[in-house]
Amino acid sequence: AQRVTQPEKLLSVFKGAPVELKCNYSYSGSPELFWYVQYSRQRLQLLLRHISRESIKGFTADLNKGETSFHLKKPFAQEEDSAMYYCAVIQGAQKLVFGQGTRLTINP
Amino acid sequence: DVKVTQSSRYLVKRTGEKVFLECVQDMDHENMFWYRQDPGLGLRLIYFSYDVKMKEKGDIPEGYSVSREKKERFSLILESASTNQTSMYLCASRKAGPHTGELFFGEGSRLTVL
Numbered sequence: 459a460q461r462v463t464q465p466e467k468l469l470s471v472f473k474g475a476p477v478e479l480k481c482n483y484s485y486s487g488s489p490e491l492f493w494y495v496q497y498s499r500q501r502l503q504l505l506l507r508h509i510s511r512e513s514i515k516g517f518t519a520d521l522n523k524g525e526t527s528f529h530l531k532k533p534f535a536q537e538e539d540s541a542m543y544y545c546a547v548i549q550g551a552q553k554l555v556f557g558q559g560t561r562l563t564i565n566p
Numbered sequence: 567d568v569k570v571t572q573s574s575r576y577l578v579k580r581t582g583e584k585v586f587l588e589c590v591q592d593m594d595h596e597n598m599f600w601y602r603q604d605p606g607l608g609l610r611l612i613y614f615s616y617d618v619k620m621k622e623k624g625d626i627p628e629g630y631s632v633s634r635e636k637k638e639r640f641s642l643i644l645e646s647a648s649t650n651q652t653s654m655y656l657c658a659s660r661k662a663g664p665h666t667g668e669l670f671f672g673e674g675s676r677l678t679v680l
Contacts, residue, residue, distance in 0.1 A: 467606060494669075502609075502656065502671040544608060552597060552616065552662070553624070554669055558608035 460484055460549040462557035470563045471535050479530040479560050481519075481545030490548040491528040493519055494556070497541045505530075505543070515539070535564045569593070572657050572672035579679050585644040587675050589657030596662035598640035599669065600624075600632065603654040612655075615640055616662065647679045 461484040471477050483489055493505040506514045508521045508528060519530045528545060545557040573588035591598065596617045601609040601624075611624030615634040629651060633641045640659075644651055654676050658669040 464608075492668075501673050502658075502669075504668045507668070553599065553611060553614050553622075555611070555625075556601075556609035558606060 460489065460547045460555050462545050462547050462555055464543075464545055464557035464560050466560050467558065468561050468563070470565060472565050473537055474534050477532050477535045477539070477562065477564075479543050479545075479562065481528045481530065481557060483526050483528065483545075483547050489521070491519075491521060492546045492548075492554070493517070493528075493530050494544045494546060495541050496544070497538075502544070537564045537566060540564045570657055570659055570670050570672040572655075572675045574675050575673065577675060577677045579647050579677065581648060581679060583647050583679075585647050585677065585679075587642040587644075587655055587657075587677070589640045589642070589659075589672055590638050591640075591657075591659040591670070592638065593659060593661070593670065594637065595659035595670075596637070597660040598634065599658045599660070600630075600640065600642045601656045601658065602626070603656055603674070609656065612642065644677075647677075649679050651677065652679045653677060 463482045491508045495505040496502045517532045542561050544559045546554045549555050570591045599614040600612040603609050610626050612630050613632040615621045618637050621632050631643045654674050656674050657672040660669050
């Protein structure tokens with residue numbers, strides 16, 4: 459079964475600093491990976507997916523199959539980036555398995 | 567605007583009560599899911615449904631059951647609520663098929679069992 463590990467429960471950085479949220483997954487076949495975000499008092503929503511290779515709100519994430527990682531990065535953090543972030547992987551082509559989540563706080 | 571609606575935002579129940587959590591989606595999605603969200607544990611899958619009348623256990627199905635009689639509605643049932651089922655419950659839906667991975671979530675139902 460696919461598993462996702464987010465080693466940091468809490469991450470705090472200053473506004474304007476780079477931010478990296480770590481995600482590692484267990485490998486089984488070709489993984490399809492996602493980052494979801496939950497802002498305060500909002501519902502959980504998709505941030506980005508690896509197959510799209512897109513940048514959303516300045517965030518990017520590259521799939522590194524050698525390290526089985528899918529870390530989320532942003533070069534310059536903004537206060538509105540404060541949120542809960544979840545990494546997820548598709549298992550069995552149908553269900554998503556989520557990591558434990560990382561609470562990101564951007565300090566002014 | 568796509569929508570997943572959970573009928574109750576907040577519930578308080580007593581130990582042993584039967585609890586129904588309802589979820590409705592208006593996107594004609596085949597797949598529907600129930601997760602519970604707990605600090606430090608992330609989202610854990612309770613049950614999911616590929617399509618009407620189909621269901622499959624997730625990672626933590628014990629103490630829960632589900633019903634999917636209509637495509638748009640997926641219900642989570644706690645037959646006899648216990649205090650360790652106090653949690654935030656999230657419903658989600660998704661279109662079936664490969665590379666359609668985006669899950670659309672409801673706002674959540676916060677259940678407290680006394």
